[in-house]
Amino acid sequence: MTEIQRVTGMQDILPMAQRYWRHLIQTGSEVAHQFGFQPIDVPVLEYTHLFVRGVGEASDFFVNKEMYTIVEEDGVSLTLRPEFTAGIVRAYVENGMQNWVQPVKLFTVGPIFRRERPQAGRFRQHSQYNAEIMGETDPAADVEVMMLAMTLFQRLGFRGLTFQLNSTGCPACKPVYVEKLRAFMADHLQSLSPVDRERMQRNPLRILDSKEPGMEKLLANAPHIADHLCADCADHFAELRQHLDHLGQAYTINFRLVRGIDYYVKTVFEVWAEGIGAQAALCGGGRYDGVAEAIGGPSTPGVGFGAGIDRIVLTMQTWGIEPPPAPEVPILVAHFGGDTKTAALALAFRLRQAQFPTRLAFARERRSLKSQMREANKLNVRYVLILGESELAANAVVVRPLDGGAQVTVSLAEEQLEQWLRQALA
């Protein structure tokens, strides 16, 4: 219990849970392909400064407390990626994707690492599905990213999905708004909780999604960013909404929806599912036109989203959304005495060559057929191929169906067994 143990916040994805994961990843890949996104993988490890520059002002906090960083002997500092965007933007710049047909549309799946305190649906290692469009400022690109997310969740079987949508402004209008918000809050200091006063210092926008009691009423009267956007941002937001309206896609303008990091501009959105609170949003994303420059590359607009796979799987499980059943292994080869084990081994490989998923019964010593039958039954095998000495002598196997059908003897000559099985399993 003390020695052999997972690292805090890490988890094993056992075979029983894999069908959720596989289904999610496969559906995600299919949908991405349909939307014209190409797959990409970026390293788990990057130079620390990539993430430090990428996340901007709040970086001290993350660097100190929330990132897994190792310093190599020569002093080079590396960090396990705490997000995908920085790495993908780095790959875009480093591989000269500016010279590809614009925009470049990419998606990826993989683990990310954050040294946070684990809690329901939050792990230190968790996997994300990410999609990004790089090199395009058109609000239609935002729409496409949003609809990719929405389609994915619909395809997975979620119901009652809604967009939560907001605009967070840009370097031109966001600071002006933040000042207005700060001034408003200063006038209502006495109704702010200590936590929110603290927030006002560090990251005023975050007050908007405060969970403190009474904030709802106060925030309703606070200045809303949608009313303080610059012309460019207002146009972008208006056009985005127009497109959504035109698609008949419902959305909720949520003025409390914000992102904690500076590089987000204009669009921010989440997908919520019926009955799930804001904390369990299925995904979140937005526009990050400032990132490429922040990491030292040429100014490049980008928009994308990330969806936490672990959390989506949890949600599917609590809702009873069933992925397709795991592929089964329909055949077990049993053997019984004499040289039959050797022959069974060969038979199993022969069947696998012929594309039949096959399990082979093992037996150090002589093992009863009954025991092997039990194994087959527990594994939900459809046919047990019994290879005893008499079958071996006759160059045949007994094919025993486990669904109650009659067993038959099939010759091992030529392709007879393969043909029989192909028909039976069709």
Next chain:
RNA sequence: GCGGGUAUAGUGUAGCGGUUAACACGUCUGGUUGUGGCCCAGAAGAUCGUGGGUUCGAUUCCCACUACUCGCCCCA
């Protein structure tokens, strides 16, 4: 970083200041000569999270630590 809860075989639980630490599920084996599910029998599997106390004696009471868990902060 802060706060609440929990810690007994693989899993879920019971238990008590002194017991061979129990039960269910699961696992394995067997139930006459080569055939699953039900049933029956047996077996393996726990220094009762770790370390300190209190006590004649601690799995049981107390403390600390660790881990797990739920929430807060934060959330790229």
